[in-house]
Structure formats: C-alpha cells, structure tokens
Amino acid sequence: MAIKERLSGNEAVATAMRQINPDVMPAYPITPSTEIPQYFTSYVSNGQVDTVFIPVESEHSAMSACIGSEAAGARTITATSSCGLALMWEVLNVAASDRLPICLSLVCRALSGPININCDHSDAMGARNTGWIQIFAENNQEAYDNMVQAYRIAEHKDVMLPIMVCQDGFITSHAVENIELLEDDVVKNFVGEYEPDHYLLKDDESIAYGPYAVTNYVMEARRAQLEGLRNAKKVTLEVAKEFEAISGRSYGFFEEYRLEDADLAMVIIGSAAGTAKDAVDALRDHGIKAGILKIRLFRPFPSEEIAEALKNVKYLAIMDRCEDFNGSCGPLGAEVRTALYNKNLHPAVINYCYGLGGRDVTVESLTSVFRDLQKIQETGNNGEFYRYLSVRE
C-alpha cells in the first residue's frame, strides 16, 4: 500500500536514502550542499540507519572517500549540489573508470559566477562526460522513485558504474508537494544486498583499484567502460519494469507527452517539463498539435530511441537549462541534433537556453517557444538556431 505524504524533494530523497540504508556516506554537509545530508545525519544519530557517516573537509574529499569505501566493498552514497559537484570533478572520473557503483544525489544548481545557487543544470551538465550514469526528475515523486531504482542500475554486473540522481534545485528540492512513498521493507527488498564480485576487503583475492595503466592498456579500459555505460540502457528499462510492479509507476528513457501526433515538439529536462505539459494542454485546446519529450536518462544518451520518438515531428525546440559556452548550442541541443542527423531526420530545429540561475520558467514563457515554432511553420524561415528565453538584451 502506498503511503501518501507531502514532502520536499530533499525530504523525499533523504527518505529513499534512509530506506536504502547504505553502508557509508561521506559528505560535506554545508552550503552549497542541501538539507539532504543534514536529514540523513539525523537518521544516523537516531539509529534509523546503520550507515557510517564520514564528515569530510571538502567535496573533493567526499568523492575520494566514496571511492575508497566503495572499492572496499561497501555500498556508498553521497549528496551535493552546484560548486560542490564542480569540486569533485577530478575524482568523478576516477569513480567511473574504477567501475565503482557509487550513488550521488545531485540537487541541480548554478555554478559561479555571478554567485548564485538557484536552479539550473550547469553542475550536472558540467559532469555529463565523466562516465557517470545521469538520471533526471520532474518532481519530488520522480526524484524519490529514481533514487530507489539507482543502485539496481549502477550495481548491475553488466554496468558497474556510478550513478547521479538529479533533481532541480529549490524548484523541487525545497518545495513541498504530494508524494506516494513505498514501505520501508518494499524498498529494502527491491534494492537488495550489495554483493560485488571483487572488492578490496575480500579475503581470498588480491586486487588493486585505480592503478597506473601503461599506454598498452588505457584504450581497452576505456572501451570496456563504454560497454558498461551502454549496458546501463537495457538495465534501466529492466529495473523500471520491476519498479512498476511494486509502485504502479512506469518509467523509461524519457516520457512522451502528447507526442504521438505532434507537429510541434519540445525536448526538455527537469521540473520545467511539468510546466510545459500545462502549456501543451492549452495549445491542444486551441487545436495546435504540440507535444513534449522529457528526458529521464541523459547518460547514457538514448540517441536512437529519441530520434525514433521524434521522427514525425516537423518543428522542434530543444531546451537547455545551462550555457555550455561552445558558442553555437547547448549540450542537449547538440545531442538531440546528432540523434536526428544519425537517423537522417531533418525537422526545423531551434535550441533555447533558459532558466539560468533560477530564472522563472512559466506556462507563458514555454508557450512562447511553441509560438516561435509556429512562426517558423508559417514563414518557412528557421531564423536563429540558438536562442535565449526570457532574457533582457
């Protein structure tokens, strides 16, 4: 039986972490991190979990301690946000290349500067190519559900990679909304015990983590790591299917909202997708065939499936909640266009940078994006490919 509750996204994720009861949590629990480690330390103090909490002096040390702990054979978790993730960058790569299925709860917030800790995806997108699995949530429910599924994906024998469970800073992390929780024992049974094949404390096997590799081995190591990441796709779907059986909620690589017959579509990640759905419903009421593709799994990027889902779309807007400074598009803009190109699909495409530093995203602002697509439809003129939404210029 589902437990009806009202929780902030932070409380929701902390609750999932309590139910998972990981072995070790190294964290740097002050700003720019969130209330998640704070809630979790209270579970530790109250004896609700038997996790060893390691307070460290920086985020770099938090991820380094995660690597040591996970390599030793302990299920390990951490949580951070914004510049905290940036400070982990060097060791994020080590965690992935060592094939350590660490879980990191990320509350997506801006990177400095100007100094700002409101919502955008600069932190997550900055870490998108570190070899971690990345999974995003629209609301507190999805943040909770993704956290419950995370270890099952990361620890799968065919994957063995760290996973980043992302939600939008403040917009979902600090907002109280309705949620349905699973019982503690249901989550415990679903997640199961962590039983790695190889680990440092295994007494009948000697192994090394993170050694030097001579030129003769690096490419093979990378190639094997890529295989693990690719396998995360099928495992994500398998785990989602099992999760649906215990929760009644279905998940995939992405959610298609009124996309099937859509002429105009938007690809978007995170909390703004919910706002976009309201915009789509209003447009549909006026006979405009609008739809949404909301990304859940960003790494590995489900390129072929996204192209397939968008194959009938004629006018497409790709929404990036970060400025990637490549000069011509955002990260999602690049990925989705590549996906379309690979399938020889050529809709009219525009790419928006939006919602930086917590800039509010409204039904009206997202409706204006669909209006821009309509304008292209009417005039046949694509105009600027890369645009900024709700910006003063």
Place this chain on the structure above:
Amino acid sequence: MKDLVEIRWHGRGGQGAKTAALLLADVAFSTGLYVQGFPEYGPERMGAPITAYNRLSANKIRVHSNIYDPDYVVVVDETLLESVDVTKGLKEDGAIIINTSQRKESLIPLLNGYKGGVYTIDARKISITALGKYFPNSPMLAAIVKVSGVMDDETFLEEMRKSYAHKFASKPEVIEGNMMALSLALEEVR
C-alpha cells in the same frame, strides 16, 4: 473552493512567512488536496522582503513556476505595503489579508487601487494574548484559511492540533497557546 487556489505570501526574513506557507500546504494536504508550498529564495537576510507561495487544488499540480496572478495575498508585515507592490497581479475576485493594528480604511490608499476584498487581522495582539510572544504565523495561517474557505474551521482546527502535537512533541506546553491563536484569528479576521 475553486479548482485551483493560488496564494502569495509577503513577509520579511525571520518572520516565518515561508513556514506559514509550508504549514498551509501541510494542513491542506491532510484534507486530501494536492498542494505546493515553496519559497522564492533571494539573499537570505533577517528583515529582507521574502515571498512564498501555495497552490492548492483538487487535481494533480504539474506547473512549477512562481505565482503571478494569485487569488489571495497574505501580508505578514504591513511595512512592506510601502516598498513592495503586494497587489500586483492579484485577482479582483480574490482578496488581500494584512497583518495590522490599523483600520483597513487607512491602508487602502497603499493598495494601488486594488478593488477586491481587503481583510485585516492584528496578529501581534492575538499572538501576544495567546502565546505571550510575537509569532505571526499561526494567526495569519488561520486568517487565510478563513478568508479563502479552502476548508471549514472545524476541520482546520482538528488538523492543526494533530500537526502541532507532532511539531511541538518536545514542548507540548506551546500547543494550547497556538490553538488559541488560531481560534482567535478565525474570529477576528475581517
């Protein structure tokens, strides 16, 4: 109650407008509604103007933006009337509730010509009477529940008693004072 009720709170950092919005979300949730309660974060300073929001609905809420055309506005600190356009976007068939000891006629000139309902409540007086200290949260919460009609008085008081019993588990002596503040506010908002 309308299908969707949107509320904007204006207060100053440290006065508990955010907490009041979260409490309203809590109590509305307990009556079976879908809720959102969230603050708008700026620089966090004691005394700086802050805004918090509620959406309350019989249906699932998907939108994740701030609220620009609220049905109700709650002003926890009347000094904000001079510096913040508190009635901005406020619907004419809605209402504003102001914490003040003044008569409402003297505040109307500060409301930029707003033509909807104007309600006042002396949350300071109620709080001092009931709690011996100034905590405007509870009276303002009762006032918005009364004016918006999102639930009836009896349900509200019943649910709040449960909520306080949980919230103040370690200091049960303050429960009765807070309950009294709610009851007084339900009667005195006008």
